[in-house]
Amino acid sequence: xxxxxxxxxxxxxxxxxxxxxxxxxxxxxxxxIGVLGDMSGVYSTGFSGDGAxxxxxxxxxxxxxxxLGKPIEVISAxxxxxxxxxSATARQWIDEDKVDMITDLTNSAxxxxxxxxxxxxxxxTISTGAATTALTGEACTKYGxxxxxxxxxxxxxTATAIVKxxxxxxxxxxxxxxxxxxxxxxxxxxxxxxxGTVVGSSDVPLASTDFSSYLLQAQSSGAKVIALANAGQDxxxxxxxxxxxxxxxxxxxxxxxxxxxxxxxxxxxxVAKGLNFTSAWYWNHDDESRAWxxxxxxxxxxxxxxxxxxxDYSLTLAYLKAVEAAGTDDSDAVREELGKMKIDDFFAKGxxxxxxxxxxxxxxxxxxxxxxxxxxxxxxxVRSIPxxxxxxxxxxxxxxxxxx
Amino acid sequence: MLNLILAQAMLGLNNGVFYAMLSLGLAVIFGLLNxxxxxxxxxxxTGAFLALILYSYxxxxxxxxxxxxxxxxxxxxxPILIGALGILIERTMLRWLYNFDPIYSLLLTxxxxxxxxxxxxxxxxxxxxxxxGQPESLRGVVDLGFMIFPKYxxxxxxxxxxxxxxxxxxxxxxxxxxxxxxxxxxxxxxKAFGINVxxxxxxxxxxxxxxAGLAGVLAAPIYSVGPLMGADLxxxxxxxxxxxxxxxxxxxxxxxxxxxxxxxxxxxxxxPAANTVIFFLxxxxxxxxxxxxxxxxx
Numbered sequence: 001x002x003x004x005x006x007x008x009x010x011x012x013x014x015x016x017x018x019x020x021x022x023x024x025x026x027x028x029x030x031x032x033i034g035v036l037g038d039m040s041g042v043y044s045t046g047f048s049g050d051g052a053x054x055x056x057x058x059x060x061x062x063x064x065x066x067x068l069g070k071p072i073e074v075i076s077a078x079x080x081x082x083x084x085x086x087s088a089t090a091r092q093w094i095d096e097d098k099v100d101m102i103t104d105l106t107n108s109a110x111x112x113x114x115x116x117x118x119x120x121x122x123x124x125t126i127s128t129g130a131a132t133t134a135l136t137g138e139a140c141t142k143y144g145x146x147x148x149x150x151x152x153x154x155x156x157x158t159a160t161a162i163v164k165x166x167x168x169x170x171x172x173x174x175x176x177x178x179x180x181x182x183x184x185x186x187x188x189x190x191x192x193x194x195x196g197t198v199v200g201s202s203d204v205p206l207a208s209t210d211f212s213s214y215l216l217q218a219q220s221s222g223a224k225v226i227a228l229a230n231a232g233q234d235x236x237x238x239x240x241x242x243x244x245x246x247x248x249x250x251x252x253x254x255x256x257x258x259x260x261x262x263x264x265x266x267x268x269x270x271v272a273k274g275l276n277f278t279s280a281w282y283w284n285h286d287d288e289s290r291a292w293x294x295x296x297x298x299x300x301x302x303x304x305x306x307x308x309x310x311x312d313y314s315l316t317l318a319y320l321k322a323v324e325a326a327g328t329d330d331s332d333a334v335r336e337e338l339g340k341m342k343i344d345d346f347f348a349k350g351x352x353x354x355x356x357x358x359x360x361x362x363x364x365x366x367x368x369x370x371x372x373x374x375x376x377x378x379x380x381x382v383r384s385i386p387x388x389x390x391x392x393x394x395x396x397x398x399x400x401x402x403x404x
Numbered sequence: 405m406l407n408l409i410l411a412q413a414m415l416g417l418n419n420g421v422f423y424a425m426l427s428l429g430l431a432v433i434f435g436l437l438n439x440x441x442x443x444x445x446x447x448x449x450t451g452a453f454l455a456l457i458l459y460s461y462x463x464x465x466x467x468x469x470x471x472x473x474x475x476x477x478x479x480x481x482x483p484i485l486i487g488a489l490g491i492l493i494e495r496t497m498l499r500w501l502y503n504f505d506p507i508y509s510l511l512l513t514x515x516x517x518x519x520x521x522x523x524x525x526x527x528x529x530x531x532x533x534x535x536x537g538q539p540e541s542l543r544g545v546v547d548l549g550f551m552i553f554p555k556y557x558x559x560x561x562x563x564x565x566x567x568x569x570x571x572x573x574x575x576x577x578x579x580x581x582x583x584x585x586x587x588x589x590x591x592x593x594x595k596a597f598g599i600n601v602x603x604x605x606x607x608x609x610x611x612x613x614x615x616a617g618l619a620g621v622l623a624a625p626i627y628s629v630g631p632l633m634g635a636d637l638x639x640x641x642x643x644x645x646x647x648x649x650x651x652x653x654x655x656x657x658x659x660x661x662x663x664x665x666x667x668x669x670x671x672x673x674x675x676p677a678a679n680t681v682i683f684f685l686x687x688x689x690x691x692x693x694x695x696x697x698x699x700x701x702x
Binding site: 040202207209210212213216217220233237244245246249250 | 405412415419532547551553554633668671675
């Protein structure tokens with residue numbers, strides 16, 4: 001009798017305990033998503049900026065605005081491309097504002113710093129704008145996810161296509177920080193594997209305005225291909241000035257390693273015509289993407305989505321679905337769900353998030369075309385690149401944690 | 405190889421335009437007022453922004469969407485506005501510091517730099533905005549034989565050489581210039597001749613800052629207009645002034661163009677040294693001729 005009584009007390013206590021756990025399933029009764037990006041600098045159009053915040057907010061609305069009965073809140077901040085500013089903001093978000101997930105993280109130096117910091121504090125980061133493979137390679141962490149593209153996936157399409165068309169000697173104009181160097185290294189690897197040579201390179205500080213002297217060095221190197229291992233406004237300025245100084249007219253070919261459709265639009269398709277570039281997504285690729293773009297433009301003030309913006313939407317939905325499936329916003333449980341899920345939407349076809357945090361999905365080789373009715377229809381899809389071809393394998397990625 | 409040297413030399417000359425015009429204004433102000441104007445770079449940046457505002461924003465702000473005040477008009481209006489801003493700074497702040505150590509005016513102008521930069525970062529973005537108002541007649545390129553060179557940059561080189569020569573002529577060869585030089589040499593004596601020295605000082609400061617504004621307009625179509633464009637340049641400009649000789653007009657102009665050239669040529673032979681070669685030369689000049697190449701050795 002006594003033991004029955006004891007047993008039921010225990011059961012009641014367990015039930016109560018379980019209830020208490022359920023009530024705590026969403027910490028602070030709100031799921032907070034922080035968009036930490038370059039809101040005013042060279043990467044503020046196309047990568048971060050209002051376009052990224054719009055995509056995340058749109059995903060939250062499409063999800064219904066609540067998860068597990070609790071409201072979802074989106075906050076954003078400008079990291080000014082400075083790793084220290086980004087770290088300070090992330091620390092404040094996690095410690096004071098109880099942010100559950102940080103995304104965007106454009107700029108590889110910023111992403112590496114914040115991913116490290118957030119992991120120490122057991123907070124999930126999902127980088128979209130950053131490109132370096134180190135995020136899921138030597139600097140991989142348990143809670144860090146890289147969603148969209150990386151410096152290995154970009155050159156596979158572009159460089160392969162160019163070398164096969166006869167562009168076998170390369171000169172690099174490289175953004176002088178983690179991202180640019182990673183992109184140059186990965187591209188050189190592809191070029192050399194196919195029998196091409198790299199004849200030289202110039203390192204240019206981020207956000208330079210005058211590329212002319214570097215372009216002249218590239219011109220005098222005699223390389224057939226001048227590769228731009230930079231992004232955003234830097235790419236736009238390089239291409240513009242290459243035209244100003246008659247470099248393309250002189251017979252050398254430009255290859256943008258990271259080009260967004262917003263860059264092409266600001267250059268004008270007549271200037272950029274024929275440029276090959278690799279993208280994680282293109283809005284005019286299929287009906288599902290076209291429909292999504294139409295809807296997105298209502299949120300973004302009529303700017304068409306670039307691939308990082310589409311990735312921002314896709315990852316926000318994936319994250320919220322994972323929170324729902326896990327029944328909690330606890331980082332360990334959500335990360336586990338994200339690893340189990342198939343990510344198959346308009347953005348990522350046949351995608352999945354690996355143990356090292358990398359989303360593997362198909363990429364596209366695009367070519368700029370001229371003279372279209374829609375000013376945002378700047379390119380055609382030349383080829384789709386299967387995820388396994390585009391990305392490092394888990395074994396080659398260099399993430400020690402994932403090898404165990 | 406020869407073509408590359410000539411091409412980099414042209415680009416160096418192109419950068420030298422801005423070194424020369426900015427160090428010229430700085431030298432005029434230092435020579436006549438003994439003030440180290442740290443705000444010079446910020447005023448250059450403000451000049452570039454004013455050109456951008458006149459072309460792209462003013463019309464929208466006052467409700468006339470089609471109003472674009474063009475480059476040629478900006479070339480006249482902006483230096484006047486920046487000169488007026490300079491006069492305001494001199495009258496309301498700087499003049500109270502003339503009796504103190506020059507370090508005070510340096511700190512004041514440094515503070516003004518930070519305020520101006522902060523304002524533009526706040527209202528525009530930290531990155532650059534391209535200036536769309538480049539005149540139609542200066543678009544396109546010229547084939548120089550050894551390189552293709554944009555017409556506008558050629559114009560900028562020619563225009564600034566004319567301005568520099570004109571300023572040198574006014575100060576060294578005219579009556580007004582003579583009065584200015586006398587006023588700094590011995591203000592009390594010049595006052596005794598019935599010349600209003602404080603007014604002269606104010607106008608000189610306005611003139612020097614107006615030159616910075618003019619350089620800003622000239623730079624707008626080449627570089628993106630951004631809040632940090634002056635900060636990037638001001639340290640180099642100070643090095644140019646030191647090498648030329650503090651306060652020497654000719655020294656500022658000649659060393660401005662010459663250092664642009666040296667920098668350009670360094671890029672041909674050893675590119676990573678291009679950013680430091682000017683400072684290396686500054687150290688050498690300070691060791692050998694402490695008053696600068698064109699300064700009066702005392």
